[in-house]
Amino acid sequence: MNKAIFFKEWIKTKRTFWILFATMVCFSIYIIFQIFHTCEFVSPTRVWNNFIIDDKGVYINQMQFLPLLAGIILAFVQFVPEITLKRIKLTLHVPYPQKRMLLMMALIGVLELTTIFVVSLGLYTAYLSTIVSHEVVFSSFMAALPWFVAGIASYILVSAICIEPTWRGRVIGGLTSAIFLRIFFVSVLPKAYSYSIVGLIIVVLLCFLLMLRSMFRFKQGLQD
Amino acid sequence: MNEAVIECENLTHFYGKRKIYENLNFTVPKGRIMGLLGKNGTGKTTTINILMGYLQPRGRECRIFGENILNMSPEKRKRIALLLENHVQYTFMNIEQIEKYYGAFYPNWNKDAYYELMAKLKVAPKQLISRMSCGQRSQVALGLILAQNADLLVLDDFSIGLDPGYRRLFIEYLEDYTKSEDKTVFMTSHIIQDLDGLVDDCIVMDYGKILLQKPISELKKNFKTFTFEVADQSVKLPNDPEFYHPGFVKGLGEINTFKEAEYVKKVLDDHSITYTNFKRKTITLEDAFVGLTGKY
Numbered sequence: 001m002n003k004a005i006f007f008k009e010w011i012k013t014k015r016t017f018w019i020l021f022a023t024m025v026c027f028s029i030y031i032i033f034q035i036f037h038t039c040e041f042v043s044p045t046r047v048w049n050n051f052i053i054d055d056k057g058v059y060i061n062q063m064q065f066l067p068l069l070a071g072i073i074l075a076f077v078q079f080v081p082e083i084t085l086k087r088i089k090l091t092l093h094v095p096y097p098q099k100r101m102l103l104m105m106a107l108i109g110v111l112e113l114t115t116i117f118v119v120s121l122g123l124y125t126a127y128l129s130t131i132v133s134h135e136v137v138f139s140s141f142m143a144a145l146p147w148f149v150a151g152i153a154s155y156i157l158v159s160a161i162c163i164e165p166t167w168r169g170r171v172i173g174g175l176t177s178a179i180f181l182r183i184f185f186v187s188v189l190p191k192a193y194s195y196s197i198v199g200l201i202i203v204v205l206l207c208f209l210l211m212l213r214s215m216f217r218f219k220q221g222l223q224d
Numbered sequence: 225m226n227e228a229v230i231e232c233e234n235l236t237h238f239y240g241k242r243k244i245y246e247n248l249n250f251t252v253p254k255g256r257i258m259g260l261l262g263k264n265g266t267g268k269t270t271t272i273n274i275l276m277g278y279l280q281p282r283g284r285e286c287r288i289f290g291e292n293i294l295n296m297s298p299e300k301r302k303r304i305a306l307l308l309e310n311h312v313q314y315t316f317m318n319i320e321q322i323e324k325y326y327g328a329f330y331p332n333w334n335k336d337a338y339y340e341l342m343a344k345l346k347v348a349p350k351q352l353i354s355r356m357s358c359g360q361r362s363q364v365a366l367g368l369i370l371a372q373n374a375d376l377l378v379l380d381d382f383s384i385g386l387d388p389g390y391r392r393l394f395i396e397y398l399e400d401y402t403k404s405e406d407k408t409v410f411m412t413s414h415i416i417q418d419l420d421g422l423v424d425d426c427i428v429m430d431y432g433k434i435l436l437q438k439p440i441s442e443l444k445k446n447f448k449t450f451t452f453e454v455a456d457q458s459v460k461l462p463n464d465p466e467f468y469h470p471g472f473v474k475g476l477g478e479i480n481t482f483k484e485a486e487y488v489k490k491v492l493d494d495h496s497i498t499y500t501n502f503k504r505k506t507i508t509l510e511d512a513f514v515g516l517t518g519k520y
Contacts, residue, residue: 004328012316085312089278094329095302221279223239 024120067151075158143190150184163214236283262429305374315354338371359390480515
């Protein structure tokens with residue numbers, strides 16, 4: 001059954017997955033080229049300077065909002081077909097625990113996003129580690145991590161908004177989600193989120209409960 | 225009487241302050257095909273939504289296979305096939321993909337029944353359901369229901385949007401399947417003729433209440449429409465509690481009732497209404513429905 005659920009979600013999202021994957025990987029490669037260009041045509045010291053002296057998540061900050069956008073797009077692609085003509089009734093009718101069904105669907109989306117993020121961020125950090133010290137790589141990684149966590153958060157929140165049955169609930173959900181997501185973009189300094197990132201990840205995981213709440217509201221038959 | 229597959233007790237539902245119905249009671253016995261009839265807005269789809277757990281009724285409860293529909297287990301859902309209004313399905317899949325998806329959830333999945341019906345469709349196996357006509361989509365939905373081999377079929381307005389050919393095909397398949405397999409069916413339809421000869425029992429709903437629940441044969445046998453000529457058509461026909469929507473149609477007085485001609489004549493006489501050419505009209509199920517619920 002889990003395989004069938006994955007199969008269905010994959011049919012919905014595969015095209016978007018590959019587009020997002022290609023976009024983010026291309027962006028990582030573009031950033032890698034920028035670093036390579038500086039090393040080759042200016043000097044590796046300049047790259048060091050950029051990281052050590054400027055110290056503002058340099059290079060990677062160009063893709064700051066890309067994970068956020070990827071999360072929103074994937075959530076729409078995966079859940080808009082479910083709410084169109086209230087197809088989610090079919091999804092909740094199959095003999096599978098309803099809460100688990102919804103969480104499985106969300107986990108598949110999170111897994112797809114994580115794959116995209118790991119590959120794109122992995123390419124960047126792998127290349128970076130050939131030029132600068134591990135401390136600098138880690139620092140750069142930590143600067144980018146909140147943006148990627150924001151990508152997962154945007155996916156979960158937009159999914160919950162899609163399933164929410166009332167427009168009033170969607171608007172309130174949209175506004176509160178925007179405020180929450182803003183937290184991830186308060187600072188681009190590498191160490192800005194060192195102490196709070198674990199807490200933020202826990203809050204993002206708790207956002208799965210909002211999806212369940214939307215499902216319960218749908219099952220109650222709430223409407224505008 | 226057979227065991228009840230669906231039981232609804234004192235079901236009450238409001239949309240905001242608008243009452244849909246109050247204290248609605250009905251049961252659907254095992255092995256029967258029950259048609260839920262009613263004009264637009266009387267709560268047919270609302271009832272299906274409540275039964276399937278997509279709407280929480282304000283009052284009391286419904287049970288299917290003895291289990292409260294609000295907390296229905298996957299085991300019980302396995303025994304229920306659901307056809308949503310407009311034959312809604314996963315249109316982003318093709319006919320092979322959708323069969324593969326649903327097949328994983330149902331242990332008694334009958335793949336052959338599905339593909340037998342799909343063979344009638346002039347579509348390529350890889351064609352997306354979204355690119356099919358309404359009739360073809362209805363066949364996909366029906367094929368999935370037949371393959372599921374469920375004990376209870378819940379069909380919401382199955383004939384909507386179908387041309388006569390597809391409607392007939394749907395009905396014939398459904399009829400063969402339900403009669404031969406002793407299935408229980410709960411269905412709604414706007415096209416009353418479709419239900420004639422298909423359903424065993426019917427529930428006729430009016431705004432806020434059930435008008436009657438009877439076997440179709442009994443309804444067709446006992447429900448009568450009498451017509452008569454009245455010289456003065458400005459006269460108001462008696463509003464007897466046994467009469468349904470008495471009035472004038474095309475210059476003829478018309479009374480719908482379960483009572484015999486003698487009773488109708490007596491009421492007319494008691495109200496000093498002079499009439500001639502008193503006749504019982506031959507009626508179809510649709511006529512009976514219109515007679516019970518009124519034209520508008």
